[in-house]
Amino acid sequence: MYLIRIVNKFYALVLASCLSCTIKKEHQIPKLVVLISVDQMRGDYMSRYRSDFNGGLKYLAENGQSFLNTHHNHANTSTAPGHATIATGCHPSNNGITNNSIYYRNTQKSHYSILDTSINFVGITNCTLPKSSAKNLLKPSIGDIVKSYNPKSKSYSVSLKDRASILMGGHDANRAFWFDATSTQMVSTDYYAEPFPDWVKNYLGKEVMADDVAMGWLLHPKIRTTYDLYIDSIYQENGFFKPKFPHNLTHSTNQNDKDVGNFLWNTPFGDHFVLKFAMKLIENENLGISNHTDVLTVGLSAADYIGHGFGPDSYEVADYYYKLDQYLLEFINYLNKKIGQENYILTLTSDHGVAPFPELTHHHESQGERISQQKFQQDIDSIDATIQRELNLNEPSIIAASGYRGVEPNFKVISNPDIDSVKLVNHIQKHLKNLDYIQETVSFIDINNPSCNKLFIEKMRNSYNPNYGYFIKIIGKKNYLIGYKYNGTTHGSPLCYDTHVPLLFLGTNIQSRQVKDTAYTVDIAPTLLDYIGIEYDRIFDGNKLNLILK
Numbered sequence: 001m002y003l004i005r006i007v008n009k010f011y012a013l014v015l016a017s018c019l020s021c022t023i024k025k026e027h028q029i030p031k032l033v034v035l036i037s038v039d040q041m042r043g044d045y046m047s048r049y050r051s052d053f054n055g056g057l058k059y060l061a062e063n064g065q066s067f068l069n070t071h072h073n074h075a076n077t078s079t080a081p082g083h084a085t086i087a088t089g090c091h092p093s094n095n096g097i098t099n100n101s102i103y104y105r106n107t108q109k110s111h112y113s114i115l116d117t118s119i120n121f122v123g124i125t126n127c128t129l130p131k132s133s134a135k136n137l138l139k140p141s142i143g144d145i146v147k148s149y150n151p152k153s154k155s156y157s158v159s160l161k162d163r164a165s166i167l168m169g170g171h172d173a174n175r176a177f178w179f180d181a182t183s184t185q186m187v188s189t190d191y192y193a194e195p196f197p198d199w200v201k202n203y204l205g206k207e208v209m210a211d212d213v214a215m216g217w218l219l220h221p222k223i224r225t226t227y228d229l230y231i232d233s234i235y236q237e238n239g240f241f242k243p244k245f246p247h248n249l250t251h252s253t254n255q256n257d258k259d260v261g262n263f264l265w266n267t268p269f270g271d272h273f274v275l276k277f278a279m280k281l282i283e284n285e286n287l288g289i290s291n292h293t294d295v296l297t298v299g300l301s302a303a304d305y306i307g308h309g310f311g312p313d314s315y316e317v318a319d320y321y322y323k324l325d326q327y328l329l330e331f332i333n334y335l336n337k338k339i340g341q342e343n344y345i346l347t348l349t350s351d352h353g354v355a356p357f358p359e360l361t362h363h364h365e366s367q368g369e370r371i372s373q374q375k376f377q378q379d380i381d382s383i384d385a386t387i388q389r390e391l392n393l394n395e396p397s398i399i400a401a402s403g404y405r406g407v408e409p410n411f412k413v414i415s416n417p418d419i420d421s422v423k424l425v426n427h428i429q430k431h432l433k434n435l436d437y438i439q440e441t442v443s444f445i446d447i448n449n450p451s452c453n454k455l456f457i458e459k460m461r462n463s464y465n466p467n468y469g470y471f472i473k474i475i476g477k478k479n480y481l482i483g484y485k486y487n488g489t490t491h492g493s494p495l496c497y498d499t500h501v502p503l504l505f506l507g508t509n510i511q512s513r514q515v516k517d518t519a520y521t522v523d524i525a526p527t528l529l530d531y532i533g534i535e536y537d538r539i540f541d542g543n544k545l546n547l548i549l550k
């Protein structure tokens with residue numbers, strides 16, 4: 001903790017020295033910033049399901065400013081880098097969170113990007129979740145910056161997922177909370193200095209959501225009749241639940257997963273619980289009622305689990321957004337009543353998108369394929385054998401390979417003075433590119449070559465830190481899942497379906513309109529800080545967006 005506090009003090013110094021001035025705003029400075037990230041919400045969902053929205057998403061679309069062409073401008077489109085980017089306004093190459101799991105070249109091992117064995121859980125006994133903190137986040141979050149500007153400001157973060165909550169909260173959050181499926185309690189750690197609130201111990205998911213759990217997840221009848229979605233009986237749609245509704249505890253596919261906590265993780269009810277918890281947090285910690293700005297970040301993670309299991313073209317994803325629309329109406333109504341419409345700004349975005357099921361891409365313009373881990377490993381072994389022969393090596397040329405995360409050459413071979421290291425990397429890249437499911441490869445050599453103009457090179461540069469990550473990154477062809485499971489779908493590429501996310505700002509003086517100019521998720525933090533009157537743009541990779549006011 002001592003070290004962490006020193007790091008935080010260092011940030012405080014940096015923050016104080018960077019803070020140039022505060023701007024007088026013509027509009028009223030909000031008392032609460034609410035930043036919501038719906039995990040895996042693709043940029044096209046707002047328009048795709050629009051006709052069915054009758055609640056909070058409709059309210060946001062009709063009253064907020066929507067940036068229709070918003071993308072993550074980094075290649076590794078996964079949860080940890082997505083949330084770190086949203087919160088800090090800096091690319092993963094600078095915020096230090098380049099992936100969910102990061103490969104360290106010196107140990108040749110991968111670790112959870114937010115792993116921190118020095119911390120302990122508080123407010124709960126025997127929590128078996130991974131120990132994690134924001135210590136590896138190299139930039140301040142929006143909450144950190146707001147608090148450095150005014151120490152009276154409060155900053156809280158909440159999500160089912162630890163990485164979403166921790167990384168959006170940053171270093172100096174009053175507290176970040178995340179979900180423990182075993183107890184169904186929101187938990188936290190001693191990384192945060194304040195006492196753990198007692199009310200949280202009694203606010204349990206299994207009790208708050210008991211009626212929904214008993215009823216099970218049922219498809220709203222409107223969904224099946226409204227959308228031309230594909231049949232939900234293909235066997236790849238077989239994750240936590242069997243393919244077809246109803247989804248309840250007895251329909252889980254995994255006998256060990258028949259518990260309420262995991263049921264909440266895998267249904268819209270988990271995210272409803274998070275929003276209910278967020279309202280309780282506003283109430284009990286008195287957010288948004290003083291003469292300074294507080295920050296609340298909310299990660300809705302069940303959306304990601306449902307999307308992984310059933311895919312973006314499923315009834316389940318459509319039904320999730322139908323229900324989220326209702327949950328957000330309840331949340332916005334609460335904010336309007338408790339905080340007042342003129343006293344908050346709400347931003348909605350996402351940490352990444354998702355690829356369709358390859359099995360369903362005959363409906364798309366570009367037919368994809370699922371490349372199993374076994375097939376991918378066979379191809380890597382075959383490339384390795386060829387290169388060993390070509391370069392007359394006695395050792396493997398490749399020591400690790402993992403789908404989107406890429407391929408690691410054997411540096412023992414590269415450090416052999418008889419082998420030209422550039423030649424070895426080039427050989428591996430050439431053979432990888434010959435695989436019919438790979439469209440490009442990008443190595444650290446490419447990234448460091450200013451004249452390299454390979455596909456997605458800018459996004460690659462924004463995802464890479466020289467100290468970690470596989471040396472050669474693979475970009476699959478559109479609609480291909482490489483080295484993935486037999487079921488479900490995923491994200492993690494620089495392709496449009498993974499980078500395109502929604503971005504909406506709601507505030508009483510923000511004009512309702514749709515903006516088609518390209519925006520990036522690194523623009524969110526500078527835009528919000530500008531809106532609340534803090535001039536602080538020198539550390540960001542993003543730019544403040546031009547919010548058009550009434």
Ligand SMILES: [Zn+2]
Nearest residue numbers: 040079304308
């Ligand atoms: Zn995911």
